Amino acid sequence: MALLQIQEPGGKQAKPLHRRAVGIDLGTTNSLVSASCGPGVETLPDSAAQHLLPSVVHYSKGKPPLVGVEAKALLVDDPLNTIASVKRLLGKSLSELKAKQDYLPFEFDEARADGAPAILTEAGSKDVVQISADILSALVERAEASLKGALEGAVITVPAYFNDAQRQQTKDAAQLAGLNVLRLLNEPTAAAVAYGLDSNDQGNVVVFDLGGGTFDVSLLSLKNGVFEVLATGGDTSLGGDDIDHAIAEWIAAQLQESAAVAVPSVAKLRQLANAAKHELSDKPQTAIVINQFSALLEESTLKKLTADMIRRTIMSCRRVLRDAGLAVADIDNIVMVGGSTRMPLVRDAVAEFFGKTPLTDIDPDKVVAIGAGIQADVLIGNKSPDSFLLLDVNPLSLGIETMGELVEKIIPRNTTIPVAKAQEFTTFKDGQTVMSLHVVQGERELVSDCRSLARFELRDIPAMVAGAAKIRVSFQVDADGLLSVSAEELSTGKKAEIQVKPSYGLKSSVIEEMLQDSQSHAKIDMEARSIKEAQLEATQLLDAIANALLVDGNLLSREEADSLAESIKALENTMTSGGSVQIHAATEELNQASSDFAAKRMDLHIANALRGESIDAVEK
Amino acid sequence: MQSLIRNYFTLFNLPEACELDQESLSAEYRRQQGEVHPDRFANAEEPEKLRAVQLSSYLNEAYETLKSPLRRAAYLLSLRDIDVEQVNQNDLSMDLLLEQIQLREKLDELPIDESALASLDALRSEVNVKLEKQEKKFAEFFDLENFNEAKKVYHELQFLYKLSAEIDAGEEIRLGY
Incomplete structure (x- = not known):
């Protein structure tokens, strides 16, 4: 690998202390650990010369957990105490998992108060973070034996499609296993790192990663040692x-x-x-x-x-190309990752779509771990900091719920991270002092179709008329793809903020489904959105008229009042049953019907103002 | 370390103009990210890490703004104290509205299956030609410091970009995502 052979200027000087850092590919089916040893980064074998550690954990009473091949051997005979593919359970609530029972032979712990999924085993209740941590611990043990000393840091890979909850739990598991996490790295990016370094290519690379349980496709541009992720896509439940x-x-x-x-x-x-x-x-x-x-x-x-699975992978490729604004002809290399890319059917389909033979030189099972190891070596400080840089993107749009259960996207998908964006919102009602904020992730326009990430409140907003308060909501996504949100009332500087952690038990579905839904429902969404907007507009007008009638209702004659009441009733009826066009029409009609009333009020108030009397005084 | 409040063009050592050298922009962006990105501070103390996230985020925002012709146009106008969010009725010509309606009708009339893909491509090319023309026009007005006309062209560009996004969404639906 070219870059790893680069000598520091004055390389004959005493070598600085080499710090022990590893790259970990925490996979659905198998996990690996890698470190720089001698000339390059390599995956580390166990005492039986096996590099792949099956991601299977077996629990038994009074004994430490068994991880790997021995645990895998017990899958058939002791399914209740043997847990495989725990990665698929990360970031999901118990109710979500139960909907997929046929895949999961174990018994869940129903007694947990937080609704987080945990599995009942002979050795007690084990949650997904604990199980993942046990796999990581086995890798740490292997690495420490091989590197002869304690680890100082690790880079852990996650699928590019992992949402905030899944990333957070991966990080939690690493911390539970006693690891210092230098960075969560997207798997396809890691693969490109492994390949990118032994060629001085400038150009665009597609990383096609079909693993045991997930499919990722990423488009990266390589230039002057900087990897920029232009777009990512894929499928969290295909492999x-x-x-x-x-x-x-x-x-x-x-x-x-x-x-x-x-x-x-x-x-x-x-x-x-x-x-x-x-x-x-x-x-x-x-x-x-x-x-x-x-x-x-x-x-x-x-x-x-x-055929259908392969077709879905190619669809994702097409979409990623489009997100990045590139054509098939712009792609210089395709990197194949994951055991499933050994299938000739998969390789052929990819070659046919891109019109190029994909790269398969590095073992597709090891390539992600090797890339993570290279990155760990750089981040811990063993490599010159100018070597290369990874610029990642956030995989799903992040937004906030606005009136009418609509989503206002604050950070669209495929924005380079870290990123900070702010948007101003205002109060909806007169005298409103509390604003509830609901943070969501997903591509759809309605809140109920997106994943709920967090809810929090901004309190003590000074009472003002509707629309006068200025509340700035800021989103910050860090380099690991983790989100924090804050809200601030600008006139008082009153602040509230939250670090988004996985929230369980909320209505949500698999990301992939959400993404697919987002596309096929684009049309329905647009109509649903217009209806919501029309309803909102109508509600505002109705509120305003109701308030005005309370104060100045005496300005109207009997007939005028009756006719206005009729228009109000008409709008109220249309609001619940009509489409956006009808609601708009009824709103417009009420607007017309109330225009005389508005004019009378205006005259009165101007007259009062000229007389120097306040409106309150007139009321009394 | 640089201050956070800086003109995006100055930040990337570029002239403040509509025409922009994308290569120079990308190269300078990558160079600066190489200095401020949080990965450079993986072993640093918390305050330094936080500063890195802020600087890197700022750099990303500046880059995205200048990279996109539409956002760049809005940014250039904002530097001249022109608020593009404020749309006046007479900013939008009848001709433009009619043209938009026609283009939209074309999009809506296409069948919802793969047979529409070629027509979608054709429509996209049509929109792209218009986009290119309007971007030139924007630059001309802007260079002449006719900001009112430039703002009108900006709104036309906004329409076209939105339409272009809808063509993409239409394609995704037809590809069965």
Whole structure:
């Protein structure tokens, strides 16, 4: 790797102390740890020379947890105490997870007060942060044995699509495992780091990362040692596991058809499916044998089974290109990451879409960990700080709820981080002294369709007429992609702020679903939004007229009052049932109907003002 | 360390004008991020880290503003104390409104399936041609210090960019996202 061979000027001087820092790829299926040793950064093996640590933890009474291969071996026999793919559970609430029960064989701890998911095991209740921390601890132990000393820092990778809650829990798990987190790094970025350094390419790189449980695609531009993430996209629940799942279902269907043998357990089917998938990476067909039963799985069948998944990955590529404003021809390199990119079907589809053969030189299972290790080496100070820089983007839009349950986006997706943005809001009612702020994440226009991140209140706003108070809401996203929000009333300087932490039990769905929804619902959203806006406008007019009638109702004749009441009633009816056009029309009509009244009020108040009397005095 | 209140053009050593050398902007942005980015302060004390986040955020905001022709135009006008948020009815010509309605109708009339993709591309090209023309026009008025006319062109640009975003959204729907 070219950059790692760069000598410091005057390199013959005594070497500065080398500090122990590692890169960790905390994966859904497997995890790895890497460090700079000798000429370059390498992944570290365990005592059995295995680099990949299966991300599986087994708990038993009175014993420390088992992590890795030994735990994985117990998956079939002791499913309740053996936890795999914990990464899929990060940042989710118990209710969200239960909706996906078929994937999850364990028992959840219902007694937890905070609604955070925890699993009941022989060794007690274990939450997802604890389980992740146990995997990290196993990696730390391996690294400390290999590097002969305590670690001073770590870079941990997360899928680019991870939301705020998922990032925060990853960081919490690392802290629980006693790690000093130098940076959370997006996995595709780490992969580009691993590849980018041994070429002096200037140009645009697509990182295509199809792992066990997640799919990420990122577009990076490399220039003068600076990696800039132009756009990211993907799917938080698409990966090799789904391919195994599809094959397993196919096997089950074949078995049922033949009725020769009983269908084995889901775990057993998965094992068979996984083995068949690997076989097909270099053979056109493979036989699946269960007792007397045998079925032939051909590449063409696999192609059919995976067609939809592969199509979804290519869609994401197209979208990321568009977000970055680039065409296929602008892409100089495609980096393949994740075990599933060993599948020829995946490689072919990517090559066909980009019209280029993707890069596969570095082991696709190790490339992310290696990139993280390189970055850890730079951040801890072992490498010259001019070496390179990573500029990341935030993967999902961040916004705030406004009147009428609409989302005002403050930071749109794919904005380079860190970023700070502020927007001014105002009060909606006369004399309003409290403003509730609701922070949401997602692409849709209605609050109920986005993920709720946090709620907080700004109190003691001085009482003013509606619209007079100026409240500045500031969003700050740091380099790890973590958000904090503050609100300030500008005339008094009264402030309230919050660090956004995962909030459980709130209505939300998987990010990927949210993103897809956002697109297919764009039209419905727009109409829903116009209706909400029209309703808001109508409410404001109704409020204003009601207030005016209270004060100056005596200015109207009986007929005038009746006719105004009729228009009010008409608008109230239309508001609940009509579309935006009808509501607008009814609002306009009421506006017209009340214009004489408004003029009379105006005359009266001007007359009073000229006489030097206050309105209050007139009322009395 | 530089002060946070600075003209974005000065910040990047660029002349304050509509025409902008994107290469110089990017190069200078990357160079400065190399100095202030929080990653450079991963081992520093909290106050320094916080300062790095602030400076780096400011740099990002400045960069995004100058990089986008629309935001750059608004920024240039704001430097001349012209508030683009304030839209006057007579700022928008009837011709422009009619043209917008026609373009929108074209977009709305396309079938909601993949058969519309080619037409969407054609519509996008049409909008892009108009965008380019209006961007030139904006620069001309701005250079002549005719800020009122420049502001009108800015609003036309705003329409076109919005339409362009809707074409993109339309494409995503038809691709089945």
